[in-house]
Amino acid sequence: xxxxxxxxxxxxxxxxxxxxxxxxEKDYLIICGDFxxxxxxxxxxxxxxxxxxxxxxxxxxxxxxxxxxxxxxxYTPYRWKGGNTHKIADNIYHLLRGEIFELExxxxxxxxxxxxxxxxxxxxxxxxxxxxxxxxxxxINGGENLKAAGYSxxxxxxxxxxxxxxxFIKLHTNQNVSINILNNYLQELMKDxxxxxxxxxxxxxxxxxxxxxxxxxxxxxxxx
Numbered sequence: 001x002x003x004x005x006x007x008x009x010x011x012x013x014x015x016x017x018x019x020x021x022x023x024x025e026k027d028y029l030i031i032c033g034d035f036x037x038x039x040x041x042x043x044x045x046x047x048x049x050x051x052x053x054x055x056x057x058x059x060x061x062x063x064x065x066x067x068x069x070x071x072x073x074x075y076t077p078y079r080w081k082g083g084n085t086h087k088i089a090d091n092i093y094h095l096l097r098g099e100i101f102e103l104e105x106x107x108x109x110x111x112x113x114x115x116x117x118x119x120x121x122x123x124x125x126x127x128x129x130x131x132x133x134x135x136x137x138x139x140i141n142g143g144e145n146l147k148a149a150g151y152s153x154x155x156x157x158x159x160x161x162x163x164x165x166x167x168f169i170k171l172h173t174n175q176n177v178s179i180n181i182l183n184n185y186l187q188e189l190m191k192d193x194x195x196x197x198x199x200x201x202x203x204x205x206x207x208x209x210x211x212x213x214x215x216x217x218x219x220x221x222x223x224x
Contacts, residue, residue, distance in 0.1 A: 002104060002106070002222070002223050003019065003027075003223070005022075005217075006033075006218065007031070007033055007064060007085055007201045008034075008035055008061075010037050012048055012104060020055075023057035028057060028059075028103055030061070030108075032157055032200055032202075033061070033063060033112055035094075038072060040068070047105065053090070060095050062095055063097070064095075064113070070125070070129070081103060083095065083096065084096045098140075107155070109145070111159075111185075113160065115132065115178075116187060133181070142189075153193065153194075154195065155188040156197075158201075159202050160182045160183055161186065163179050164190070165209050166178075169215070199214075201216060203215050
């Protein structure tokens with residue numbers, strides 16, 4: 001069984017959801033960015049991470065706009081389920097940008113990263129990192145992996161959304177949205193790639209954007 005949810009921001013209460021109680025070592029929870037349990041390397045944070053390490057199921061996360069990239073990048077790349085990751089623990093994996101993974105016979109293209117709207121209020125290297133946005137090499141890597149897969153995957157998982165989804169978000173929420181390079185990149189993927197469904201985080205809302213696209217935050221969506 002595979003569940004997808006949105007930004008956790010280091011909040012353990014997400015993992016108290018009754019739906020997760022029945023999961024076993026064969027199951028997965030995927031978080032669409034802003035994981036937040038690798039942020040300040042404090043003793044409090046380490047205790048939270050130890051609790052996650054005791055979960056029976058596997059926790060996977062994309063990086064978002066609000067991550068400590070110095071900590072994430074300190075991990076050695078680790079090949080897992082067909083793609084490159086950072087192995088945080090035996091049951092916790094950071095899914096790297098532009099990679100394709102196979103879980104329970106389904107393929108997942110992932111592209112983390114996002115843009116902090118409040119970056120002018122943050123401190124570089126302490127609460128904001130330039131690597132929050134994908135590099136050209138990471139975007140190219142994503143394109144090459146999709147080409148190798150025949151531009152067809154079962155699911156697309158991202159932190160940010162395609163540009164067209166931001167228009168929908170602007171109409172249906174009070175959020176002030178802006179279009180960035182990553183949104184435009186994802187928009188091109190939407191045109192070129194065949195997929196069953198697309199899930200993204202970032203906007204802190206659970207919204208059905210279209211028949212094939214969902215913004216996820218608090219909900220736990222079972223997809224397999």
